[in-house]
Amino acid sequence: MPANLRLDGRVAVITGGGTGIGRAISLALAKAGADIVVSARRLQPLEDVADEITRLGRKAMTVSCDVTKSEEVDSMVGRVLLEFGHADIMVNNAGVVKEHEPKPMWEITDDEWRLGIDTNLTSAFYCCRALSKHMINRKSGVVINLASDTAIRAMAGRFMYTVGKAGIINLTQALAITWVDFGIRVNCITLGMFRTWRSGEEYERSARVIPVGKVGEPEDVGPMAVYLASDASSYITGQVFIIDGGTLAAGYAPSNYQPVIPLQD
Amino acid sequence: MTEDFDLSGRVALVVGAGESWLWALAASLLEAGAAVMAVKSGKTDTSSIKEMAKKSEGKLQVTDVATLDYITLSRVVEDGISRFGKIDILVNSLNVRFARPVLEVSDVEWERVMAVNLRGLFDACRAAGKHMIEKGYGKIINVTSCLGERGMANSSVYCAAAGGVLQLTRALALEWAKRGITVNAIELGWLLGQSETPDERITRFLPLRRYGTPDDFTPLVVYLASPASDYITGQAYRVDGGVMSRV
Numbered sequence: 001m002p003a004n005l006r007l008d009g010r011v012a013v014i015t016g017g018g019t020g021i022g023r024a025i026s027l028a029l030a031k032a033g034a035d036i037v038v039s040a041r042r043l044q045p046l047e048d049v050a051d052e053i054t055r056l057g058r059k060a061m062t063v064s065c066d067v068t069k070s071e072e073v074d075s076m077v078g079r080v081l082l083e084f085g086h087a088d089i090m091v092n093n094a095g096v097v098k099e100h101e102p103k104p105m106w107e108i109t110d111d112e113w114r115l116g117i118d119t120n121l122t123s124a125f126y127c128c129r130a131l132s133k134h135m136i137n138r139k140s141g142v143v144i145n146l147a148s149d150t151a152i153r154a155m156a157g158r159f160m161y162t163v164g165k166a167g168i169i170n171l172t173q174a175l176a177i178t179w180v181d182f183g184i185r186v187n188c189i190t191l192g193m194f195r196t197w198r199s200g201e202e203y204e205r206s207a208r209v210i211p212v213g214k215v216g217e218p219e220d221v222g223p224m225a226v227y228l229a230s231d232a233s234s235y236i237t238g239q240v241f242i243i244d245g246g247t248l249a250a251g252y253a254p255s256n257y258q259p260v261i262p263l264q265d
Numbered sequence: 266m267t268e269d270f271d272l273s274g275r276v277a278l279v280v281g282a283g284e285s286w287l288w289a290l291a292a293s294l295l296e297a298g299a300a301v302m303a304v305k306s307g308k309t310d311t312s313s314i315k316e317m318a319k320k321s322e323g324k325l326q327v328t329d330v331a332t333l334d335y336i337t338l339s340r341v342v343e344d345g346i347s348r349f350g351k352i353d354i355l356v357n358s359l360n361v362r363f364a365r366p367v368l369e370v371s372d373v374e375w376e377r378v379m380a381v382n383l384r385g386l387f388d389a390c391r392a393a394g395k396h397m398i399e400k401g402y403g404k405i406i407n408v409t410s411c412l413g414e415r416g417m418a419n420s421s422v423y424c425a426a427a428g429g430v431l432q433l434t435r436a437l438a439l440e441w442a443k444r445g446i447t448v449n450a451i452e453l454g455w456l457l458g459q460s461e462t463p464d465e466r467i468t469r470f471l472p473l474r475r476y477g478t479p480d481d482f483t484p485l486v487v488y489l490a491s492p493a494s495d496y497i498t499g500q501a502y503r504v505d506g507g508v509m510s511r512v
Contacts, residue, residue: 149512150512153509153510153511153512154510154511154512155512246416247512248512249415249416250415250416250417251415251508251509251511251512252411252412252415252416252417252454252508252509253417253418253467253470254466254467254469254470256418257417257418257466257467258366258418258419259364259417259418259419259420260364260365260366260419261362261363261364261365262363262365263361263363263374263377263378264283264308264361264362
């Protein structure tokens with residue numbers, strides 16, 4: 001690994017770090033040399049990831065935290081700074097809300113809307129806010145926010161997910177230009193369909209409409225997170241990096257549509 | 266229609282080739298009150314527009330040109346000025362359709378699509394723009410395709426030309442922004458070609474569940490041709506049945 005991709009001596013906090021994408025990012029950052037704090041509501045998956053990180057020779061810390069509650073986020077950041085003395089990388093990954101099956105808009109309650117926006121968007125704001133003074137004082141820091149293709153193009157009936165993730169992209173840009181003079185970089189990784197908590201059958205169906213013919217694996221995200229966390233990307237801030245197997249490059253015609261039109265004119 | 270969209274006293278030059286919707290563009294501009302010079306290149310059947318010209322009391326003139334180069338188009342512009350006194354509006358609809366796997370594309374095919382869809386549009390903008398700059402007023406509307414922003418298999422040549430049209434639109438808009446000329450683009454989604462039948466797979470894929478018709482985009486052309494849009498420049502608006510909003 002080139003030296004400027006190494007993360008030795010850095011501390012990374014990954015929300016939703018116990019499973020799926022968050023777990024893959026945690027392990028990739030650890031392999032690049034970072035010490036890792038994984039947080040989520042459920043502790044058991046975090047302990048498993050922490051064991052793997054420890055086996056890689058890095059320090060690991062687990063924090064049970066509901067990122068929709070700012071006092072829990074503040075407390076998590078306090079504990080991290082107490083333990084490590086600094087935090088260098090914030091990965092806002094928590095927040096793929098398993099939204100209810102699409103239903104008529106008038107049946108979505110205030111609470112459902114707020115929970116959706118809190119989980120998908122406000123959580124990232126809380127985490128960035130909790131670390132902002134620390135990073136600004138040190139004139140150093142990297143934030144990586146996770147969004148979704150649905151932030152850029154909508155899916156029917158997924159209001160809170162679509163709107164919250166769109167907010168993540170604009171939060172990324174707003175923070176990037178706000179902190180550009182403080183040595184803090186903020187970027188966004190935007191994902192298409194990835195193999196996480198759904199059933200295998202759903203993925204098979206999705207794979208048919210993805211240009212490369214398969215859903216993403218969590219391990220496909222790790223290298224991008226390492227790159228954006230490292231000094232190798234030091235000139236990059238406020239940008240959106242899409243990893244989606246070609247999904248957003250397509251979308252003008254059904255998958256596998258391959259017209260042939262001879263020159264007529 | 267409010268008077269904002271009125272084109273009375275305006276002169277429009279419409280340049281078409283391939284699947285250009287020339288007839289519909291000329292009809293809508295005429296209906297809004299403009300005098301229209303319709304210029305077309307290539308084999309597209311123009312009998313219906315020539316019929317329309319006969320009934321237009323001199324407000325519609327149809328011209329065939331062999332090639333869409335700067336000299337030819339400059340002559341067309343001069344002809345339009347001598348006939349109608351000026352040109353306020355340029356609508357480019359240069360849409361030679363072409364799709365083939367990239368390894369099977371011949372040099373001639375690449376050159377032809379580029380020569381019409383991109384280079385022809387550039388030359389039309391130059392020829393009309395020169396006159397518009399002298400007058401300090403002009404509205405340029407480039408009709409192109411959503412494929413300027415999105416990929417599709419077998420469509421690399423067409424996509425490259427359409428993407429070029431979008432960037433040309435933005436660059437030209439800035440270059441002429443202080444000259445009183447607005448330059449905008451309309452990206453069309455799936456419109457049914459004159460000899461095409463609907464493809465069920467496409468219809469199902471479109472959020473509005475139907476192909477577009479010329480009537481779906483000509484009002485936007487009129488809007489962008491009228492003084493109601495004088496603060497709009499460098500934009501590309503989509504008329505796409507929702508297809509660009511879906512994943």
